[in-house]
Amino acid sequence: MSQNYAPKEELPFSVEAERAVLGGIMLKNDAWDLVSNLILEEDFYQEEHKLIFKTIKDLQDLGKPIDLITVQETIEGNGNLPELINLGGKNYLTQLAKETPSVANIESYAEIIKQRSNLRRLINTVDKISEVARESDSSSSDQVLDNAEEQILSLRDDVKRSQGPRNVKEWLGDVYSEIQIANESGSSLVGISTGFKVIDELTLGFQKSDLIIIAGRPSMGKTALALNIAENVAEETNKTVLVFSMEMAAEQVIRRFISSIAKIDLQRLVRGELDDPDFEGVDKAMTLLSSRNILLDDTPALTPAELRSRSRRIMRENKDLAMIVVDYIGLMQVPGRSDNRVAEISEISRSLKALAKELNIPVVALSQLNRAVDSRPKKQPILSDLRDSGALEQDADVIAFLYRHEYYDESDLESKGKALINIAKQRNGPTGTKTLAFRAEIARFENLAMNDDYIPPQFYEDRGDYSE
Incomplete structure (x- = not known):
């Protein structure tokens, strides 16, 4: 030769x-x-x-x-x-x-060609990272590290994408094992329990690789529900739950956890109006929180790349990441897309779904609804109310609307202390509306007692032009 x-x-x-x-x-x-x-x-x-x-x-x-x-x-x-x-x-x-x-x-x-090519790309990527690191000042080191990690992980994604189609028989063993485990467990749940019976009944638990959107207007309790679910999942699975809080600082989130677990009025907790029994409750709540592996990141305005990079790092370090909570989608940003919010939300939505699939865990993301909800006679949310983008409706596996009728009609005593959870979309299951108890003063949702599943009559009235 x-x-x-x-x-x-x-x-x-x-x-x-x-x-x-x-x-x-x-x-x-x-x-x-x-x-x-x-x-x-x-x-x-x-x-x-x-x-x-x-x-x-x-x-x-x-x-x-x-x-x-x-x-x-x-x-x-x-x-x-x-x-x-x-x-x-x-x-x-x-x-x-x-x-x-x-x-x-x-x-x-x-x-062999592909393996050598991947190694060359890795070497070239590392060389570029090294060059950027040499030219950067110490104040930008965190950004350099984040960018470096994203470039390496992006290369890894490309390698995975190049694997192409595989015969279905390669998945049959894993699927059959899951079927056996579900059959032998004696539980109706096939996913992670949320801690709320009515949600679990409709969803069979939050499923692996699913993007779950919890949406509602302000003051409906979206953050409270997400944190309650995070707390319940951490307890139920004894695994790690990762919470990205872009709306509230970490200290505020911790106060909410303590208020909810200790069942102490959040405002009294913030103002420092506690007595001795309250402090006992706080101590117990802190002990309980310390025993649960809930990770909290309160960095504001994360990009999809940053959020994915941090999530991957946690998965690598912990190996037992059970769920991710993102609060909330509207506070994320995409560099270079600030002039087109619809395109920005679409990219965020696709990224979150890709993350759920890549890590094979449920990702729960909160979303605001359009203000148009408040301006019409019937306030119950519908899918077209999702703010800024139909991509959320398309990408999400589950969309749950949170609605509290008492917020709009204080005279309806039957709806006081209750919230509707409407599963408006579920890719692999039924839709439906159920009721939860809501204690606003402690930011806590709870299961209702039997035969107390009240749904306002207005919810079933003709929605006219607002129906799907």
Whole structure:
């Protein structure tokens, strides 16, 4: 095997694997189907090999046969033959075909090419990160670290995406095991219990890889419900729950936890109007919170990339991340998209769904509703009320609307201390409306007593132009 090739730098590559793949495709057209999903033109290290692979792809796209003659004629016809001169011109193509070790092993050769390509990309990425780090001042080190992590993880995502389709039989074992476990558990839940019976009945628990949107107008109790669920999941699973609080500072969130668990009026807690029994309750609540692995990040205005990066880091470090809570979507931002809020929310929505799927855990995200809800006679939310984007409706697996009738009609005594949870969309289950007890003074939702599932008559009245 004679060639005048000499690598320009010490980077991982396998010229033998590249030659074997190109020669194999020219010997057997069907070989293209075996490797085209594994490698791309840019995965080849040698420039001449990139040219040959691109020529083969162009022929395939045109529906023309691929062999030594057609590849040679196409390269020559396009005026690209001089690019092969260093390797022997036309004779090099003949060598590729003659010296291919085995077409039967072409997938293995393609995998070698891909592995070397991934390593080269990693090296190039690290070099760029190193250059940025050298040019940055110490005050920007956190941003440099975040960007570095995102670049590395983005590379990892690209590697996963390149894996392509797999036969369903590869998943059958895992799915069957899940079916067996569910059958033997004796529980009707197949996901994580929220701690609220009526929500669990409708959803069968929050499912892995699901994006769950909890939406409502201000003062409906969205944050309270999300924190209650986070607390319940941490207790039920004995695993980690990660809460991103972009609206409230960490200290405010902790006060809410304490108020809810100790059942002490939040305003009294904030003002410091506590007596000895109250302090006993606070001590017990703090002990309880200390025993639960709830992680809290109160960084404001996170980008999707930052949120995904931090979530991945927690998953790597803890291995037992059970759920993520994002409070709330409207406070996230996307660099370069500030002039188009709809596009911004769409990107955030897609990113959260991708995160849920990647980490294989439920992601609970809170969302505001349009002000139009308050201006119409019937205040009950519908899917079109989701603020700024229909992407949330499209991407979410579950959409739950929170509605408290007493907020709008204090004269309705039956609805006092109650909240409606309306599962308006559920990709893999039923929709429906249920009632929870809500104690606003301690920001706590609770299960209702039996036969107390009151739903205001107005909820079932004709919604006219507002119905879906």
